[in-house]
Amino acid sequence: MYARSIIAAAALFAATLPAQANKVFVSNEKGNTITVLDSETLEVIDTFDAGQRPRGITISNDGKHLYVCASDDDIVNVFDAETYERLHTLPSGPDPELFVLHPSGNPLYIANEDDNIVTVVDVEKRTVLAEVPVGVEPEGMGVSPDGKIVVNTSETTNMAHFINTETFEIDTNVLVDQRPRFAQFTADGSLLYVSSEIGGTVSVIDPEAGEIIKKIEFEVPGIVPEALQPVGVRVTSDGKTVFVALGPSNRVAVVNGETFEVEKYLLVGQRVWQMAFTPDEKLLFTTNGNSNDVSVIDVASQKVIKSIAVGEQPWGVVVAPN
Amino acid sequence: MKSGFSTFLLALGVSALAVLSSGAIAADKQIVRIGVLKVEREQPLPLSRLDLPPDDLGFQGARLATKDNNTTGQFTGQDYQLEEATASPEDAAAALDALVENGAPFIITIAGAEDLIALSEHAAGRDILLFNAQAEDDRLRTEVCLSNVMHIAPSRAIKADGLAQFLLFKRWREWFLISGSHEADKLWADALRRSAKKFGIEIVEERVYEDTGGGRRTDTGHVLVQRQIPVFTQRAEDHDVLVAADEADVFAAYLPYHTWDARPVAGSAGLRPIGWHPANEAWGATQFQRRFERLAGRLVRSLDYQVWLSARAVGEAVTRTKSTDVATVTDYLVGPDFELGVFKGTKVTFRPWNHQLRQPVLLANDRMIVSVSPQKQFLHQVTQLDTLGFDRPESQCTLDQ
Known part of the structure; x- marks a missing residue:
């Protein structure tokens, strides 16, 4: 009874904060679970089973359906974001790792690392619409805000492939540095950021021209350059601030989206890979695979404000839109 | 019916792409x-x-x-x-x-x-x-x-340094080195001795396992091995780890579990530094x-x-x-x-x-990756990978000059 009233009081206190509470879903690759956080209290509110080796994670535009790549089950699990009940699965092709939803909410574009293809899945009919051959070891998936282009990165071919979402044909290929892991468009679609984990750079690409306009490099005193391995990239919707997760250097770089200069490095947990904003972009959550926690970054002050212990080897993260 | 339709669409998508790529590529490859x-x-x-x-x-x-x-x-x-x-x-x-x-x-x-x-x-x-x-x-x-x-x-030096760094991380600073009698074994032992010296490891005892020839595998051969290897390894100086140099594959595979002292084995058996x-x-x-x-x-x-x-x-x-x-x-x-x-x-x-x-060098047992070198404690002004093998001042080669 006593404990309950404390929780109630905490909830009451939290409710007075201006931020809206959203659920934050974290996929735990080794734990085979999803940890659910509350973006307002920054506490773990639930954990549920997610299939074998959950990695890529995303959510439908209405916030009702949570999509999780169960890499070792070769399927995409679809969960009810309220009840955490598994509703059904989607055909994904073998070893799905990362995916992206079309801005309209359908279809889902899945990178199949094992088969050098991108699988396009209709999430309502639950059928495969197309398989697009790409380079060796496809991984990163980004979609342009107008939904016309899906970009896939292939880790051994070292390319960003621009796939036309109407014809499923590759329009453009851009050669980037070694082992591209992630592709992220700006909200206005004018720029595309592609991180190269082993190359240690982020390529800033003009999607219209299909050309690299700048390569962002990283340097942290006291950290060996080999540890600066860019993976996840997130850009504020005004395009002004870019966050880059730097893997085993345990840092997130804050990059100026206009000058492309690195302005700051934030110390987070160990082996930071993926990140997600709250819808109001006040907070950014990072998954730290080797310290089993999530760091919470306050976007305005560019400070790490909290670490939250989650499941074993957190991999991906998505925040519910509502 | 539903699945038939999707297959059709799928085929359409794939064939469209195939046409495009063959057309684009045939030009001049x-x-x-x-x-x-x-x-x-x-x-x-x-x-x-x-x-x-x-x-x-x-x-x-x-x-x-x-x-x-x-x-x-x-x-x-x-x-x-x-x-x-x-x-x-x-x-x-x-x-x-x-x-x-x-x-x-x-x-x-x-x-x-x-x-x-x-x-x-x-x-x-x-x-x-x-x-x-x-x-x-x-x-x-x-x-x-x-x-x-x-x-x-x-190179052998890269592998030996990769192993030595990990054994140092484990603080296994005293090695018992057993090498084979073949030329390649001697070269591998040389590389291990060089690494030991480079990283301040003490080789407390060395023995040579002579290859006396004979068949490689025999029926119930383990019976003899179980009696021979303890005898061969007994009364060694106190050591943390037994390091074997046996590229010719004559004896190292017999060492784990048969040594006189209960010590881990590394080198050519047990924990091995390998490329893949x-x-x-x-x-x-x-x-x-x-x-x-x-x-x-x-x-x-x-x-x-x-x-x-x-x-x-x-x-x-x-x-x-x-x-x-x-x-x-x-x-x-x-x-x-x-x-x-x-x-x-x-x-x-x-x-x-x-x-x-x-x-990097993988350090593995028969079934798992144990570690990967360079170990992060070993730093270098150019790249950590140059803590493995022969760095520029240690080599007579000047192919870039």
Whole structure:
């Protein structure tokens, strides 16, 4: 009874904060679970089973359906974001790792690392619409805000492939540095950021021209350059601030989206890979695979404000839109 | 009905793409021919039947790399073609000439040091670049400096340093070194002694295990081994770890669990420093393993990986320089822009002074990756990978000057 009233009081206190509470879903690759956080209290509110080796994670535009790549089950699990009940699965092709939803909410574009293809899945009919051959070891998936282009990165071919979402044909290929892991468009679609984990750079690409306009490099005193391995990239919707997760250097770089200069490095947990904003972009959550926690970054002050212990080897993260 | 419809759509999507790509590519493709030359010498049978070498050892690495290179080539306009050859040491030069005449200026050699040096001399002055996938001899990195050879295989020194760093991390500073009586065993023992000295490790005792010949495997052979090895290893100085130098595969595999003292075994058995291991799953390695297994129907071995890496280095250089010219490719490989992801967590590059590929070393037991060196405590002003093997001041080679 006593404990309950404390929780109630905490909830009451939290409710007075201006931020809206959203659920934050974290996929735990080794734990085979999803940890659910509350973006307002920054506490773990639930954990549920997610299939074998959950990695890529995303959510439908209405916030009702949570999509999780169960890499070792070769399927995409679809969960009810309220009840955490598994509703059904989607055909994904073998070893799905990362995916992206079309801005309209359908279809889902899945990178199949094992088969050098991108699988396009209709999430309502639950059928495969197309398989697009790409380079060796496809991984990163980004979609342009107008939904016309899906970009896939292939880790051994070292390319960003621009796939036309109407014809499923590759329009453009851009050669980037070694082992591209992630592709992220700006909200206005004018720029595309592609991180190269082993190359240690982020390529800033003009999607219209299909050309690299700048390569962002990283340097942290006291950290060996080999540890600066860019993976996840997130850009504020005004395009002004870019966050880059730097893997085993345990840092997130804050990059100026206009000058492309690195302005700051934030110390987070160990082996930071993926990140997600709250819808109001006040907070950014990072998954730290080797310290089993999530760091919470306050976007305005560019400070790490909290670490939250989650499941074993957190991999991906998505925040519910509502 | 529903599934039939989706299949139709799927087929449509795929065929549309196929038409586009064939149309786009047929125009003028750059042909890139890579040769693999295996120089065969008689090898005794391994102690364990699990180690019997498959006939296609090494070649399968080249076949996978050619597929990988062509997947990239379909977007960048290259057509990679593979030529394979096997020759005796006497016929190796002629086999090399045949490969080159067939249009393959890039030749991956599966050969020992002696045969590699002969091939390098034979190829000198011509537009030929050799990739050494097998010979680990330190002298090829320190004294015998071959300008037309890229060393993909890790040197013995690289492997020994990788092992020594991890044993130091474990604070196992006192080694009992047992080496075999073959020439290769002596070279491996030399590399281990050098590493011990480099990192302040004490070799408290050394013994030599003489190879007295005889059959490699016998029925119920373990009965004798169980009595012989404890006797051979008894009354050694106090040590933390037994390190075995047995490239000839005569005795090291017998050591674990049979030693007089209850100590771990490393080197040629137990914890082994190696270029590749089929259990590696990190850094995208799973996909590489699965691609290889689908193609070859067996697990990857270090030699397959090193041949794959050789052909991938050619592919990467050709993709980036858009050239198949040997001088252009060589300059790019040893230059500051070359880098390659090879499923070991960090990019690999070449040491310009001796053409050795800088690379992490896997430390593995029979079934798992135990660790990967360089260990993060070992720092270097250029790259941590240069804490493994011969750094510039330790080598007489000045191929970049």
